[in-house]
Amino acid sequence: MISKLFGFLSELFSRSRTHQQWERVLGKQLEVSNTVERISSVQLKRSGKVFPYHTTRLKRTSLPMLVPQNSILLWKDPIDAQSAERPQCLSLLFDFCHNGSSLLVTLRRPLSEPFLETAKKIEAKIQKLISPQKGKKSAILNSEQSDEVLTVTVEAPGSIEIESLTLENVVESQRDLLIGGQPYSIIREPVDISTLTCALKPLAGCPIYPAIDFRQGSEKIRPIMHWYTYRTPEVERVDGKSKENTLRESITMLDGPSRRFGVTNCEYRWTGDSYVPSSVDAGKKLFLVADLGPHAIVKSGVSKYPVETIDEPLIFEDNIKWCQEEKSSDCLRIVSYNILADLYLDLSGPQESLFFPYCPKAYQMYEYRHPLVMKELLSYDMDLCFLQEVDHRMQMRYLSALFHSIGVEMCFSKKEREVTEGSVIAFRRERFDFVFSECYGLASLLEGSGNDVNNILSSSSASSEIFSTRPTTIQVLVLRDRISGDFIVCGNTHLHHNPKHEHLKALQAAVAVRKLESIRKRYSEANPDCAVRLVLAGDFNSTPDGPVYELLSTGVLPKSSPWWNLDENIVPEDLMLLPSGEKLRNLTGTEITNYTRYFDENGVQRGFCGCLDYIWTDSAELHRIAPRPSHELLTKYGAIPSKVAPSDHIPLLCEVRFNKIQKNT
Numbered sequence: 001m002i003s004k005l006f007g008f009l010s011e012l013f014s015r016s017r018t019h020q021q022w023e024r025v026l027g028k029q030l031e032v033s034n035t036v037e038r039i040s041s042v043q044l045k046r047s048g049k050v051f052p053y054h055t056t057r058l059k060r061t062s063l064p065m066l067v068p069q070n071s072i073l074l075w076k077d078p079i080d081a082q083s084a085e086r087p088q089c090l091s092l093l094f095d096f097c098h099n100g101s102s103l104l105v106t107l108r109r110p111l112s113e114p115f116l117e118t119a120k121k122i123e124a125k126i127q128k129l130i131s132p133q134k135g136k137k138s139a140i141l142n143s144e145q146s147d148e149v150l151t152v153t154v155e156a157p158g159s160i161e162i163e164s165l166t167l168e169n170v171v172e173s174q175r176d177l178l179i180g181g182q183p184y185s186i187i188r189e190p191v192d193i194s195t196l197t198c199a200l201k202p203l204a205g206c207p208i209y210p211a212i213d214f215r216q217g218s219e220k221i222r223p224i225m226h227w228y229t230y231r232t233p234e235v236e237r238v239d240g241k242s243k244e245n246t247l248r249e250s251i252t253m254l255d256g257p258s259r260r261f262g263v264t265n266c267e268y269r270w271t272g273d274s275y276v277p278s279s280v281d282a283g284k285k286l287f288l289v290a291d292l293g294p295h296a297i298v299k300s301g302v303s304k305y306p307v308e309t310i311d312e313p314l315i316f317e318d319n320i321k322w323c324q325e326e327k328s329s330d331c332l333r334i335v336s337y338n339i340l341a342d343l344y345l346d347l348s349g350p351q352e353s354l355f356f357p358y359c360p361k362a363y364q365m366y367e368y369r370h371p372l373v374m375k376e377l378l379s380y381d382m383d384l385c386f387l388q389e390v391d392h393r394m395q396m397r398y399l400s401a402l403f404h405s406i407g408v409e410m411c412f413s414k415k416e417r418e419v420t421e422g423s424v425i426a427f428r429r430e431r432f433d434f435v436f437s438e439c440y441g442l443a444s445l446l447e448g449s450g451n452d453v454n455n456i457l458s459s460s461s462a463s464s465e466i467f468s469t470r471p472t473t474i475q476v477l478v479l480r481d482r483i484s485g486d487f488i489v490c491g492n493t494h495l496h497h498n499p500k501h502e503h504l505k506a507l508q509a510a511v512a513v514r515k516l517e518s519i520r521k522r523y524s525e526a527n528p529d530c531a532v533r534l535v536l537a538g539d540f541n542s543t544p545d546g547p548v549y550e551l552l553s554t555g556v557l558p559k560s561s562p563w564w565n566l567d568e569n570i571v572p573e574d575l576m577l578l579p580s581g582e583k584l585r586n587l588t589g590t591e592i593t594n595y596t597r598y599f600d601e602n603g604v605q606r607g608f609c610g611c612l613d614y615i616w617t618d619s620a621e622l623h624r625i626a627p628r629p630s631h632e633l634l635t636k637y638g639a640i641p642s643k644v645a646p647s648d649h650i651p652l653l654c655e656v657r658f659n660k661i662q663k664n665t
Contacts, residue, residue: 064251066261066298067095067104072184073297074171075192076111078217087112090167093297094184096126096152103129111168118167119154122179126152152180191219191292196301199367200398202286204309206371207274207378210288210301211397223290224259227275228266229307230287251289251300261289261298273405281307305367314372315629315645319653320379322626327381330657331623332431335382336537336588336615337651338494339373340641341389341421342366356648358598358638369646370394374402376646380653382408383431386537386615387424388494395424413439415494416471423492423538425477435487436478436519442511443468449511452573456507459571467504470496474512476519486531486658487523491516493538495548503563503570506547509540510575513552517578533658536584536616539649543610544590551575552616555583584616588652591628596648598638607639613652619659626653 067073072094079088087110095102105125109118130152155178156162156170176183192215202208214220230249252262262268266287269275275286286303327333347354347361356364363369377385377399385408390399395412403410403426410426427434446454446468457464475492493512495505516534524532542548547563557563557575564572577583589611596607628650634640640648 063300063302064249064263065300066251066253067093068187068295068297069095070182070184071187071295072177072179073187073190073192075189075215075217090171092122094179096129096179097182098130105129109167111166113167115156115159115162115165115167115170122154123152126180154179157183187295189218190296191221192297193223193290193292193299194218196288196290196299198286198288198301198303200371201305201367202275202277202281202303202307203368203371203375204277204279204282204307206375207276207402208286208303208371209274209374209398209401210290212290221292222273223292224271225273225275226261226268226289226291227270227272228263228268228287228289229277229281229284230263230266231284249287249300251298256294259291259294261291263287263289263300273401277307279309282309283307310643312644313633314375315633315640315642316376316379316651318629319376319626319651322653323380327655328623328657331655332383332620332658333381333653333655334384334386334535334537334587334615335377335380335651335653336386336388336613337376338388338539338594338613338647338649339390339394340369340647340649341391342369342394343391343419343421344389352601356596356639356641357600359641360643363643364641366391366394369641370398372646374398376651378402378406380651381406382426382653383428384488384490384535385410385424385426386490386492387426388492388539389421390424392420392422395422399424409434411437411475411477413473413475413492415473416441416443417469419471423473423475423494425475425490425492427477427479427490431482432479432488433482434477435480435523437476439473439475440515442472442474442508443470445474445511445515449514450579452575453507453510456570456573456575460567460569463501463504463567463570466496466501467507470504470508472496472508474515476516478519478523484531484658486533487527488533488535489516489520489523491534491536491538493536493540495539495541497541500566502542502547503566505540505542506551506557506563506575509548509551510577512536513577513584531619531658533620534584534618535620537614537652539613541612543612549586549614551577552584552614553586555581582618584618585620587615587617587620587622587654587656588613588625592634593628593650593652594648595634595650596639609634609639613649615652615654617656620656621659623655623657625655 072092075091077089089108090111092107092109094105096105103126105122107121107125109121156165156174157176157178159165159170159174171186171188174186176185178184193212194215195213197211198208199211200208210225212223249266250264252264254260254262269281277286283306285306288301290299290301292298323333345355345364347364351357351361354361354364390412392414395410399410407429408426409429410424412422412424414420414422446457457467472495473493477490479488479490480486481488491512495508513536516536520532520534540548547557547561550561551557555577559572559574561572564570591611592609593611593613595609597605597609598607599605633644637643
């Protein structure tokens with residue numbers, strides 16, 4: 001038995017992520033936005049009823065937008081603890097038309113400032129934009145207009161004793177301001193996008209979503225997205241120097257009531273939250289127009305990368321075909337998938353030093369992997385979904401929008417400490433009603449987890465310290481089946497990674513299951529006429545011959561188990577999964593779910609292949625399970641992740657039926 005244990009550990013050591021790779025995440029903060037500089041000026045050309053806004057060149061730092069005509073948009077600074085002692089200011093933005101052109105006027109003034117002083121500042125700003133600066137070429141006026149001097153006034157019609165009014169007094173009481181004799185309707189606190197980007201690689205056949213950041217304090221609503229394609233400017237050689245042809249992009253309001261737009265130099269593709277590029281778009285970038293309604297600014301953005309095609313089958317194509325088969329109405333389709341957090345992929349070093357040295361950096365980047373993951377999830381038509389290693393950025397920007405588009409609601413829970421990745425449980429809204437959601441750090445559950453667990457840990461300060469400092473959690477979601485009326489207590493976890501601590505993983509599993517059972521029991525007692533089911537899924541970081549699997553599948557890890565010998569100071573006890581002696585049922589088998597085995601430059605085999613992921617239940621029967629990818633696909637590029645596989649894990653897909661069990665159990 002001891003020789004079997006050492007053989008098992010040797011295998012696990014070869015696949016374990018390094019301590020440096022896992023532990024360096026503590027304190028690391030993910031970038032959650034890409035800064036796009038705000039456009040400083042736009043040019044308007046009138047032609048009948050069409051009002052296109054131009055920028056001089058199409059760049060991420062200067063993109064066209066449409067401002068509501070004859071309107072002045074106002075935003076007060078959000079009040080927070082840091083700014084409480086500073087004067088609150090007001091940001092103003094409007095278009096001023098002059099000689100058939102439009103000037104974008106922006107100011108930020110203290111609310112306590114006398115209105116007449118603000119009016120002078122606005123007048124001076126307009127005059128500065130109209131009049132060419134000395135020694136600089138005017139971007140608006142031609143040479144015939146360069147000597148023109150224009151007097152512009154800003155007035156608050158109907159205001160009494162204007163000399164005594166502050167800017168705040170006027171903007172709170174007025175409906176309009178007169179600027180150059182033209183009435184401008186006041187729009188207070190309109191919803192506004194601060195940055196609109198498309199950071200992911202647009203891959204043919206994969207959904208692409210925008211990354212949207214809203215102005216601080218702004219209401220967050222879902223804009224109507226319009227998608228276009230365009231070709232980047234061609235580069236010419238002039239006098240031996242490279243010169244990029246200038247493109248003048250412009251957004252046109254084709255029809256106000258229907259909110260239809262046109263973009264010059266671009267070809268319209270789609271209107272919707274996301275877009276799925278095709279091979280026809282290959283080599284072109286995407287141009288995005290975000291419409292927040294007639295009282296907000298229409299913003300635009302450009303994809304960072306051009307559309308690419310993948311000219312070979314992806315590793316999950318057979319899964320998609322499997323999901324296209326008709327699902328029985330009395331079955332639930334469940335997915336569990338570790339999608340590989342970008343947090344753990346340090347791509348700054350040379351290729352041979354990476355944790356996945358066989359996979360080129362371009363295919364490890366989240367910009368490439370996330371679209372593949374989203375194509376998978378979009379195609380699986382699941383009722384329940386359990387995800388692990390979900391980056392905060394991934395869930396915030398992309399997963400929430402993707403799940404919303406297919407009628408699925410998701411709950412994200414971050415790991416403890418400073419780790420910025422976590423887990424997601426998602427469910428189909430038309431099948432389930434949300435009841436309860438919570439996430440528990442396993443270390444925080446020790447006090448009520450039972451004498452056996454605490455006795456074992458108290459016998460070894462080293463094991464106790466490790467258990468107490470891990471960021472591992474159990475995410476819990478309670479749902480009610482709209483068809484049967486029964487409850488499902490869903491658990492999602494990602495156990496500790498280190499193969500030297502297999503005994504601690506068993507303790508983690510026991511604590512997690514006992515918490516789920518206590519919740520199940522509570523709902524069962526409160527709903528005596530309903531069955532309350534349990535489903536536990538995740539990455540358990542333990543193979544079928546390890547202690548976690550033994551504990552879950554048999555209901556006990558005896559004190560005679562050699563796994564306790566991993567800590568020579570531990571005084572073992574018989575560890576029961578539940579006081580009742582109950583065990584769980586593995587729905588997804590023990591075939592390979594993680595494949596990182598490869599040969600290094602010296603021909604030495606490294607990495608790991610085996611089963612680490614499972615879906616467990618107390619009262620369900622397997623109807624059918626999706627086949628695992630072939631060995632040829634797994635090893636086509638050495639191992640996974642690869643060009644055709646976005647994660648080092650393989651998703652679990654199965655369809656289950658819940659047994660008819662006695663109520664109030």
